[in-house]
Amino acid sequence: xxxxxxxxxxxxxxxxxxxxxxxxxxxxxxxxxxxxxxxxxxxxxxxxxxxxxxxxxxxxxxxxxxxxxxxxxxxxxxxxxxxxxxxxxxxxxxxxxxxxxxxxxxxxxxxxxxxxxxxxxxxxxxxxxxxxxxxxxxxxxxxxxxxxxxxxxxxxxxxxxxxxxxxxxxxxxxxxxxxxxxxxxxxxxxxxxxxxxxxxxxxxxxxxxxxxxxxxxxxxxxxxxxxxxxxxxxxxxxxxxxxxxxxxxxxxxxxxxxxxxxxxxxxxxxxxxxxxxxxxxxxxxxxxxxxxxxxxxxxxxxxxxxxxxxxxxxxxxxxxxxxxxxxxxxxxxxxxxxxxxxxxxxxxxx
Ligand SMILES: NC(=O)c1ccc[n+]([C@@H]2O[C@H](COP(=O)([O-])OP(=O)(O)OC[C@H]3O[C@@H](n4cnc5c(N)ncnc54)[C@H](OP(=O)(O)O)[C@@H]3O)[C@@H](O)[C@H]2O)c1
Numbered sequence: 001x002x003x004x005x006x007x008x009x010x011x012x013x014x015x016x017x018x019x020x021x022x023x024x025x026x027x028x029x030x031x032x033x034x035x036x037x038x039x040x041x042x043x044x045x046x047x048x049x050x051x052x053x054x055x056x057x058x059x060x061x062x063x064x065x066x067x068x069x070x071x072x073x074x075x076x077x078x079x080x081x082x083x084x085x086x087x088x089x090x091x092x093x094x095x096x097x098x099x100x101x102x103x104x105x106x107x108x109x110x111x112x113x114x115x116x117x118x119x120x121x122x123x124x125x126x127x128x129x130x131x132x133x134x135x136x137x138x139x140x141x142x143x144x145x146x147x148x149x150x151x152x153x154x155x156x157x158x159x160x161x162x163x164x165x166x167x168x169x170x171x172x173x174x175x176x177x178x179x180x181x182x183x184x185x186x187x188x189x190x191x192x193x194x195x196x197x198x199x200x201x202x203x204x205x206x207x208x209x210x211x212x213x214x215x216x217x218x219x220x221x222x223x224x225x226x227x228x229x230x231x232x233x234x235x236x237x238x239x240x241x242x243x244x245x246x247x248x249x250x251x252x253x254x255x256x257x258x259x260x261x262x263x264x265x266x267x268x269x270x271x272x273x274x275x276x277x278x279x280x281x282x283x284x285x286x287x288x289x290x291x292x293x294x295x296x297x298x299x300x301x302x303x304x305x306x307x308x309x310x311x312x313x314x315x316x317x318x319x320x321x322x323x324x325x326x327x328x329x330x331x332x333x334x335x336x337x338x339x340x341x342x343x344x345x346x347x348x349x350x
Contacts, residue, residue, distance in 0.1 A: 065134030075255025117151035233322030235301025
C-alpha cells in the first residue's frame with residue numbers, strides 16, 4: 001500500500017491530486033473493503049447522500065439551526081456558510097476584520113475576530129450571548145510561507161490552526177453556548193497531512209519554530225495532528241448526546257490556502273488547483289452533510305476524508321497523547337494569560 005506524503009508543498013500537491021483518481025485511491029488504502037464495518041457504513045451513508053442528486057439538493061433543507069462558521073470569508077468556509085444560509089440556517093460568522101462573505105445571499109451576524117490574537121476570542125463568545133448554537137464549524141486556517149508570529153508571539157500555523165481553535169471551542173463549552181438538551185454538532189477542519197506529522201513533543205508545545213518555504217508543510221501537518229488529537233480527546237470527554245465531534249479533511253480544494261506561494265510558481269499552481277482540485281462548493285457538501293443530515297445523528301469522534309470515513313492516525317487516537325495535549329494546551333494558555341475554564345458539566349460524559 002502507498003503512503004502519501006505531505007511533508008513539502010510539491011509532495012502534498014501530488015498526494016492531493018492522486019487522491020482524486022479512483023484507481024490510485026485504492027492503492028492508498030482508502031477503498032471501502034479495507035475499513036472497519038462501522039466506518040464503512042458511515043462512508044456508505046455519506047455516498048448515498050452525495051451520489052443522489054435529489055438527496056444532495058435537499059442536503060440541509062430542514063436545518064434551521066443556529067450555526068457558527070469560522071473562516072467564512074474564503075474557500076471552504078465561505079461555501080459551507082453559503083450552503084447553510086441557503087438552507088435557512090441562522091449564521092454567526094466571526095471573521096477577520098468583520099468582513100461579510102461575498103457569496104452570501106441571506107443576512108448573517110458578522111463579528112470581527114482574529115485567530116492570530118487570543119485576546120479577541122472572548123468578545124465573540126460574549127457577542128453570541130444569549131444564543132445557543134446547533135452547529136459549530138471550526139474551519140479558519142492558514143498555510144504560511146515562512147514562520148511568522150501571532151500577536152502572542154507564537155508560530156502562526158500553530159496559533160491559528162490549533163491554539164485559537166482549541167481556546168475558542170473551550171470558551172464556547174465553558175460558557176454553555178452550545179444548545180443544552182440537544183446534540184450540537186462540532187466539525188473541526190483538519191487535513192490528511194496530519195498523518196505525515198512528526199510525534200508531538202509536549203514539553204515544547206507552542207515553542208517557536210523557524211522555517212522557510214521548504215519546511216512549512218511540516219508545521220502545517222503538526223497543527224493538523226494537534227487538531228485531530230484534540231477532536232479525539234473531545235469525543236472521549238464529551239457526552240455524545242450533548243455534543244458530537246467530527247474531524248474532516250476536505251481533500252484538495254481550489255481555495256486561497258496557497259495564497260503565499262511565491263510568484264514564480266503561482267501560475268502553475270493556480271492551473272493545477274483550478275483543474276485538479278475540488279471547487280469549494282463541492283468540497284463543502286460532505287461537511288454540510290455531517291453538520292446537518294439526520295443520518296449522522298448520534299455519532300461522535302469520527303474522521304472523514306472527503307466522503308470516506310477513516311480512522312485518524314494512531315498518534316491522534318492515542319488517549320494518553322490526547323490527555324497530555326489537553327493539559328499541556330491549558331498550561332500554555334495560562335502562561336499566555338488566556339486561561340480557559342473546564343467545559344460545563346452538562347456537556348460532559350456522565
Ligand atoms: N485547500 C485545501 O486544499 C485544504 C486541504 C485540507 C485542509 N484544508 C483546510 O481547510 C480550511 C479552510 O481553508 P481553505 O482551503 O478554504 O483556505 P482559504 O481560502 O485561505 O480560507 C481560509 C479562511 O480562514 C480564515 N483565516 C485565516 N487566518 C485567520 C485569522 N487569523 N483569523 C480569522 N480567520 C482567519 C481566512 O480569513 P481571511 O479571508 O481574512 O484571510 C479564510 O476565511 C483550513 O483549515 C485548511 O487548513 C484545506
